Amino acid sequence: MPSLLFYLFALITLGFGLMVVLARNPVTSALSLAMSFVGLAALFISLDAFFIGTIQILVYAGAVMVLFLFIIMLLDIKAESDRKTNVAAIVGAIVLGSVLAVQIATVSAAHHQSDLTLNEAALNLVAAGNQMAATDKDLPTISKDLKAGILPDTKLMGLALFKQYGFHLQVMGLLLMVGTVGVVVLSKRDKEVAR
């Protein structure tokens, strides 16, 4: 993954991220958020997290952005009239953002692995494959791919999710259930308008 591509995608992510904040028209900011997520997905893929990258595009760029656009259209929210821009808020925001960024930058520089490149943190797939084959027999496909030197990211992700974090998945189910019920309760049209 040549470094050029990394900088391209980083630029896309941050550029469109800035567009989201600065855009007057909510639709433009929604779409620029989608593009920013796409850039982000690319970064995920550069980190060999293919499953998360695709999920990012499917769920975030797809479902969440569509939801936002749908709501913006439904409520027909006009572009923000710039008569009363809250200068104090903007100045505050800039200060907050820059100070936070500086803090995070200084700390990330101090991280013990900060100067480790992707190649140095190489994955040793074959060894993992043999080790996997040795430990649990009933997952031949994963160990076969590993031995073949390709990273079955989605399969490993499935393994982690359903084997290690099965309980949490159920709780996520419960959470989504509550989310939907919440949506129904909160947005059902009432006979007369709320006082």
Add this chain to the structure above:
Amino acid sequence: MTPPAQDTTASLPTLLLMLPFLTALSILLGHKLLKGASVVLSIASAAICFVISLMLLDARDSAPMLLPFIEIGKFRIGLDAMIDQQSRGMMFIVTSIGLLVHLFSLGYMKEDEGKVRFFGSLSLFMFSMTGIVLAGNLFMMFIFWELVGLSSYLLIGHWFEKPSAAEACKKAFLTNRIGDFGFMIGILMLFMANHGDVSFSGLKGGFAEGPLHEMTQTHTLFMTLAALGIFMGAVGKSAQFPLHVWLPDAMEGPTPVSALIHAATMVAAGVFMLVRCSFVIEASPDAATIIAWIGGLTALMAALMATQQNDIKRVLAYSTLSQLGYMVMAVGLLAIQVSVNHHEAGPGHPAMFHLYTHAFFKAMLFLGSGAIIYACHHEQDIWKMGGLMKHMPVTFVTFAIGTASLMGVPFITSGFWSKESILGVGFEACRPLFWIGVATAMLTAFYMTRMFVITFLGKPRTESAHHAIEAPIIMVLPLVVLAALTVLSTFESFNRLLAAMIPNHAEDHPTVMIASIAALIIGSSVGFLLYRGKNSDPLNIKLFANKFYFDEIYAVIVKVLQDQLAWIVNGLERMFVDGIVARLPAFIAMRIGSAARILTGGHLQAYTFLLGAGVLMVIYLVVFVLPQLGH
């Protein structure tokens, strides 16, 4: 909790002490039930006490413990008596004059509706006075010192509806209290120096060979202050120079009160106590000189004031003040004699002897004036009397005897002998004071003859004086008895019989005799010539009439030093102490609180900003600040 066992010799003094107290208590509690009987009860108790004091006259010296007061381990403050010649003599005076005054006031207070309360207070006074006389240690002395102050407060303020009486009793109590302030300091200093033993025997032992002995050499200032502290108690009680202002005002009380308290007994308590602790005063010569000089000055000043008084009781009050000055001077002079000139003290004490004689004729004079006032329908101004010689012969005769004795008519009156003994001591110890004494004697003669002439001689000046008739028998009888006692007390044998502490008459220097007789003649003749047949006072010396303006000076001092200072301090306290300790923190808390309230101002944007800022602060604090602090 049974009080400690009592030995038998204590039964008499205990009865003597407790009887009047129980009478006063029963009158207080049961005055509705007893109604008239309480008066009889109080007179009976006075009579019994008189009999007991007679029995005590020939009892041997003893120091029984009467009642426990405070007992903690070996630390003990108790009401323990000390019976010796001085207390026996004084006891006789107190109970005899007390009984006579009781009888006199039976008549004088007949139609007063507060009569029951009057006799209750009288019994309370008898209790406190007996306590002082019998006191065996300084604490007991202090306790009864204040109780006497209380009873004088009650008696002076008997007619409390009169604003003047209300003010007078308050003034008396407060002045006494100021005296007690000094007295307590003196006691505490002696307590500290003598390792906690302030009984008279213990103090005498301390001064003889105990801790106080070398103290007198090494810490003279400490001992002087202690002596002056004790003296201040006497100044408050016997109305000496700085604190004398309350005695003239005390005349607001009924006359029997003036007779008993402000002539014979209470004011004499100060002198009695000084004589009791004479060894303390002898221990520091300069205290003795100060005491002597204050006594002298008081005597002179009071005499000067007396010359211009028109109220019969005020004249007598100032004469008492003057005579007390004499006695205190005598105490001082004798102390100088002993400590400076190292004369060893004789058996008696001139001050006690003068106190002894003065008690009788001054009480008689006061009762006489009471009879006159009663006869002239409560008229007290001598210029409204006159020519009472014919109307009230018995009172005239007794009054004459009293006046003579007070003036000190040579050889035939007791007053002369006692005054003589004082002037004798004065002559040797301190010459200037001797001449002041003589001058006072002259003035005494002058104002007594002035009063005598105006009241008794000449023609009656007003209607009431014209119709004055002799007072009823119940009031005249005590006069006669007292006159008899005055005459008897000139004779040596009678006095020795009544343990009157007569000093031996070392042959005084002849000039003493001559000077006093000359003073007498000059004073009385000038007085007689000046006032015979006059209807108004020829002399008009504002300074003396207004009592050297002491009352006004003290009023200013009180107003400035106390009331205005109190007002300022009150303001300061409210502003600063209350302000800083209470209102300031409350103000700061309110200020911070209202500032903090802006944080929750309702704007969502402000909240997100604050939350973000909060996060940054936490990061900055935790990541960058605290590690450096090595917290």
Add this chain to the structure above:
Amino acid sequence: MSPLEIVILLPLLAALAIWLGAPARATSVGAAVVNLVITLGLVFSFKAASAGKAGFAFESARIVLDNPAITFGVGADGVALILTLLTALVTFAAVWQIGDDKPAIYHIASLLIAAGALGAFLSTDVFFLYAFHELALIPTFLMIGLYGHGEPEHRKAVAWKTTIYLGAGSLILLAGLVWLVLEFSGGGKLTFDLQALRAQAALTPLPIEKQAQIFFVLLLGFGTLVSLFPLHSWAAPAYATAPTPVAMLHSGVLKKFGLYGLLRIALPLLPQGAQVAWVQEALLFMLLGNILVMGLVTINQKRLDDVLANSSVMHMGYIFLGLAAGTEIALRGAVLLMFAHGISIALLFALAGRMRNQLGTLEFSKLGGLGEHAPAFTVLFAFGAFASIGLPGLANFAGELMVFVGSFMNYGSTSFGPLQWAVIVSLWGVVMSAVYMLRAYRSLFHGSAMSGLFMRDPSFSQRLPLILLAAVLLIVGCCPWLLLNLIKSDLAAVVAP
């Protein structure tokens, strides 16, 4: 179930019964009488009960918490018993004195305050000693806020000031007590039990400097509750505006909790604490402030209740003087003075309350010549007034005398230390107290009666408790050894004999 627990719980149960509807006056007076009888019984049987052992008599303990070992332990030694007797007497007088027209909350509040005081005096555990005292905070607050004298705004302001001031004071006290307990439990288990702490203090006394620091914090905490000079500004307005029973109970009884606390906790556990130079000077400065400044402030007052309230603040100076001296005699004098001041100030406030009911005002300028028509009332007021200015023969004198004498115990030395100078200055305070009390007495009872304003004597039944208090003043005044023999030698003799 030791009799002391009954004494504490009785008023609480009575208050609850009244709240549930029982006849207010009957229940409260009944409870007060029973309490008084039990206390008197305890006083008389105290000699026998405490003959053997050194510590507390009539003990019982119930464990309430393990690690900081807190037990609801009750026990009484001489000092506690004297103060319990004081509480029982004043409660009886306060409750009896409440008029029939007053709502039931008067009785409930008085009983709660009494229970708080009794609990504080009788518990042998620092936690409950502190906790019971706070029981009285809300009743006092409500009574001053709702039924105090003066117009509503003033009442509420005074109620607020008193509550927050006392609250803050007790919090500082809590911090001090917690520090004390932590210091003493060393490595081992935390315990709030007094006897264990005292044993620990005897075993391993703390370093002098730390003793001084803890003592100073406790002094500030307890001082606020007792109106020590700089921390006193809540006291006078509170007592002046509080309704009579609350004023009687608070100034007569509850105020003594602070001093009792110092006596029971601070002195035995931190013996040298008070004698360290800077603490001694601070304490002397404060108590002289009490005596001189408050003395002058009292002289400046124009109303009777203000005079009484400020004088009760001033008299605390003498008791603190006893504590500052720390000698055996001075401490016992302080205890006696607590008892005497409690009785006399309660009597005076009761009379002032009665006077306010009948005449409507307590201004000196508006009153005068009451003596003529109300002789009994005058005599009772005389008893209270003369007791409070330390007249021998009445209870306060013996206490004051012992406090003064106790401070002059450094035998043989002829130089005056700071303590001795403080005593001499406070002697002048005695004169000042005579000035303001006699001025009050003169302007109220002597002189000519004002137009129409004259008092009738209270009926005998109304006078009964007041006569009781006056009689107690006289009896204790004449024979102080009655109470002093109760205090055995266990009262920590801190300094010289």
Add this chain to the structure above:
Amino acid sequence: MSVFSIEVGLAILGLFLLALEAFMPAITRRTLAAISMGGVALAFLLFLLVNKSATQMPEFLQAYQQLDTLAIFYKGFSLLITFLVLWLTSQCAGYLSKYTVDGRLSEMFSLPLIVCAGMMWMAGAKDLVTVFVSLELVTVSFYVLVAFARKSALALEAGVKYLILGALSTGILVYGIAWVYGATGSLTFEGIAKALANPETVKLPVLLGAALLLAGLGFKVAAAPFQMWVPDVYQGAPIPVTTFLSVGSKAAGFVILTRVIDTFFIQGSLIASEVHGLLLIGGALTVLLGSLPAIFQTSVKRLLAYSSISHAGYLLLALSAHGSTRLDLSAGGVVAFYLATYLPMTVLGFLVLAILRINGGGEDVTDFRGLAKRSPLLAFVMTVALASLAGLPLTAGFMGKLFVFLGLVDQTAWGALAAAVVGAAAGFYYYFKTILAMYTSDSSSSSQPIPLNLWTKAGAVALAISIVVLGVYPRPLQSMLMESPATASAAAH
């Protein structure tokens, strides 16, 4: 039959109730309330009886759930508070239905069950993933509950504010977890603790992670810099939800905070002193920002919100006394003790407020005027609650404060102690304002008596008695919390 089965049972009951509403619209509110309260009561009973040894958990959960004393206590605590909230909701049902869509309240009875399950999982969490998941379940449910009575403008506004700030704090929490994971290489508490113990872990990233994590959790428990949302949301939300937030959500927040602090204070941990400093400063600031502004409050509901902030401050100060071994209770134990005393007084305060609201009164202090006349029992009970909130002795509130003071003095944190004293002193003012109002009766206050049905009366008296008993005889509570110190702070020591 393990504790986990109880939790799952509750969640399922919640879902069942949701479904029940959908399929049987005619079902009355009363039966719904009865089912849900019955379910929680049954769960609580079973919880008390069930064998609570750690081994008894299902095997797949061993890695993510632990059953030490703290977990058991907080699970019981969650069940109790849920039951009380449901009871409170059933009390206010009539009044609340005016503000909800078509007057239906079914979600108000079913969502709390799910929230209770979530809180129980939070209590036992052993790693950050479980923490995050169960925390989010609870938070999202609260988003719905807060904005539930959306016909009242205030509730909606509170919902929006809670939503935005909640989401922001979740973002910070996740970022914190990321950095903690990044610096220590593990997501489980033991893993993190091990990493913190060995010296060559780089300190700076861990500090950043810890700061962000504590900031995220700080929001949840209303700690100082993140407490500005509390007054608005507590005032806007319906009373039962506010009670749930103020007690349940705070307790859950504190159980996680205790776990996290135990991990950070592991023996020889790199960042112990920094976190200790943060806790002290944060705690003192929270107490001050919680009590000083409360002086000006006129609405009692908003007042109780500020009191919940100030109590959060005291809890933080209790946590900071981590090193002291003087008390049998570890710092977490003291926090649990404090929360146990905090529960009855706050619920009682909100109950009285709710009853007043039902009878047409407002939430202002002036609406409390004359309550003593209208219903002496309510006034007395409210006085006990307020006295306990103020920390008067012989009430539960004082015991909690006593432990906090003991901890502070033991570690000689004089600044924090001063803040605690000032906070408590201010407390005397704003808590007693209501007491004074209740007992002043003047013309302006309505004077018809307040009808109380038997259950309400019994509930109120029971809570008041529990306050006094905990204040006077806290021994059983302490012994319960200190049962097996070994497990309680296994991670810590």
Add this chain to the structure above:
Amino acid sequence: MITLSHYLVVSGILFALGLAGVVARRNIIIIYMCLEMMLSAANLTLVAFSRFHVLAGLPDYSAQALVFFTITVAAAEVAVGLAIIVALYRSKQSVEVESVTKLQG
């Protein structure tokens, strides 16, 4: 070459950008978008750390599981959030921040 700190810095900047957006904008929907942006920035950090923390030759998938859960939670949050925003719009006809200032003091 691309190192871990590159990824951390990018996600840091994105996070800071999100925070700035939340504070700066007045339209609640935009604020909500920025919140999602912050969440995904956090995800990026998590994925970066999991990739560089090699566990037995493979990236640490437990962190990636957490990322998955974060995304799910974000989705649920967006759903509920938008529902509330719709309800707000219906009652206040505006999604401006100024419309929610009645609760204060």
